[in-house]
Amino acid sequence: MSNLETERLSLRKPTMTEQYDLWNILRQEKVWQYYMSIPDRFNNDRKAFQESLDDWSKQEKFFKRKIDNAEEDSDKYTWSIFLKNGKVIGQMTVQPNDNYPDNPRIRTVGWFIDPKLQRQGYAYEAARAVLDYMFSQTNLEEIRTEANVVNPGSWGLMEKLGFVRIGESISSHYDIDGNPLKQYNYMINRDMYLTKNKCKIK
Numbered sequence: 063m064s065n066l067e068t069e070r071l072s073l074r075k076p077t078m079t080e081q082y083d084l085w086n087i088l089r090q091e092k093v094w095q096y097y098m099s100i101p102d103r104f105n106n107d108r109k110a111f112q113e114s115l116d117d118w119s120k121q122e123k124f125f126k127r128k129i130d131n132a133e134e135d136s137d138k139y140t141w142s143i144f145l146k147n148g149k150v151i152g153q154m155t156v157q158p159n160d161n162y163p164d165n166p167r168i169r170t171v172g173w174f175i176d177p178k179l180q181r182q183g184y185a186y187e188a189a190r191a192v193l194d195y196m197f198s199q200t201n202l203e204e205i206r207t208e209a210n211v212v213n214p215g216s217w218g219l220m221e222k223l224g225f226v227r228i229g230e231s232i233s234s235h236y237d238i239d240g241n242p243l244k245q246y247n248y249m250i251n252r253d254m255y256l257t258k259n260k261c262k263i264k
């Protein structure tokens with residue numbers, strides 16, 4: 063996995079140094095509610111989950127485990143996203159798609175950006191670098207992923223990147239009343255990506 067540079071951003075392999083700042087972004091409800099599924103043990107109790115998320119001493123161990131396991135977990139590509147001044151503003155991942163366990167060339171994506179810095183094109187800029195890299199430097203053939211209907215930030219980003227909506231399904235995320243959300247299903251493959259975007263790397 064390579065570090066990636068764009069005009070305004072540096073995308074780097076995660077280290078423990080920036081995890082505290084990332085945690086402060088992730089634990090905001092407007093970020094985690096779509097980025098994370100509430101683990102079953104919380105019985106869909108958002109308040110209890112939020113309390114657990116807010117406890118850095120617990121979360122630090124979880125972040126550390128993820129960093130320590132990154133080498134073994136080499137199938138999961140994760141970049142921390144930094145402004146050029148060194149401030150971390152989010153993360154982007156390309157990882158195995160559980161719906162296609164037998165086909166590692168079909169993957170899924172995940173992304174979040176600090177709410178204070180959203181709508182400034184940072185996710186798009188980072189995603190272009192990540193997808194240029196993934197479609198040219200790895201054997202990735204296709205991305206299949208979902209976004210909650212009520213989360214136009216995520217599916218709008220996908221559409222701007224050239225993903226195509228292929229259906230609807232039920233999300234693993236819930237609204238504040240505990241009802242499961244609907245989600246759109248999207249896909250893009252290598253040819254579609256390269257046709258839509260002028261990929262710098264061949």
Ligand SMILES: CC(C)(COP(=O)(O)OP(=O)(O)OC[C@H]1O[C@@H](n2cnc3c(N)ncnc32)[C@H](O)[C@@H]1OP(=O)(O)O)[C@@H](O)C(=O)NCCC(=O)NCCS
Nearest residue numbers: 096173174175180181182183184185186214215216218219
């Ligand atoms: C999804 C997310 C990463 C987008 O980050 P961002 O930096 O704000 O996105 P960008 O500024 O690069 O926007 C790219 C495109 O996405 C769409 N978009 C982004 N935010 C949007 C919003 N709030 N409403 C509608 N469309 C939106 C637009 O089409 C935009 O292009 P445009 O500015 O030319 O219109 C950010 O909203 C986020 O972190 N959300 C919380 C976490 C999350 O939902 N993750 C996805 C689940 S895995």
